[in-house]
Amino acid sequence: MTIDRSGEKTLLKVGQKNATLGSKNISLPVATTLKNGRVMVPLRFIADSSGAYVSWNPKSQTAYVAKASNEIKSKYTSDKLNVSRGAAIKLPKVSNLKEFTPKGYENLNTDYYFPEGKSDSFFIQEMDVISYYKISNDRSELIWTARFDSTKKESSGLSFLPYKLLEQDGQKPTIQGRINHFNFMAAIGEISYNLIDNNGKEINPGQKPVDPTNFFFDIPDEQK
Incomplete structure (x- = not known):
């Protein structure tokens, strides 16, 4: 799977615990998986790779991914x-x-x-x-x-x-x-x-x- 963000590409492969962000190799906490035709990847990695802030609220069981527009x-x-x-x-x-x-x-x-x-x-x-x-x-x-x-x-x-x-x-x-x-x-x-x-x-x-x-x-x- 390739994610293109303003020309900077992120490459992930199903079943692997690493990814490529631009020219950098990054380790993932868990391997990517394929479920019901969709690639499942760690939310924090997607957020961090896009420059967003991510947090988890255990009281409401809610994940927040926050990034303001320019x-x-x-x-x-x-x-x-x-x-x-x-x-x-x-x-x-x-x-x-x-x-x-x-x-x-x-x-x-x-x-x-x-x-x-x-x-x-x-x-x-x-x-x-x-x-x-x-x-x-x-x-x-x-x-x-x-x-x-x-x-x-x-x-x-x-x-x-x-x-x-x-x-x-x-x-x-x-x-x-x-x-x-x-x-x-x-x-x-x-x-x-x-x-x-x-x-x-x-x-x-x-x-x-x-x-x-x-x-x-x-x-x-x-x-x-």
Whole structure:
């Protein structure tokens, strides 16, 4: 089997524990095999040979192969905050935490929260599940995730989430300063926005049609 990646060829032979990557010979942890007409090769080798990051989440029994496109990486490093944020949520996500499936009535809304002036970390909320990601090495790693009960008011330690946490996994972050909140409403094609201070007060709320090329824009009064 030959894999051609931008002119660099990888050659593997069924039943052998070695491969050729360009001009280099590489040893494989196990031999390649043929099963149901398909060549089975170690996932880590394919990921490593393509420059991707690979990891295994034993809690969800999920393998992650993460590699961001050059376009997304370029946009993430943009000096325009809204462009960087738009790219941030598109970077490949990896996790070694428990997976919580949102419960309740599907309302097609998704909430995004960014610390003021930043794009290197963010929260995503879907119904009763919220997840916190931090970006490094061109990928977003899930740092903390939780399920909450929106009918029960209780301090969660996060100004924008004044609800009782029912279950959680990972390390809950401590956020200092204000939070930018974007609520994407897919059903009507609009996004609402506001700043949230340390006391949970909403500042400069507004709403506008969604730009399909980027959900995010500069919120009035945001300090960069």
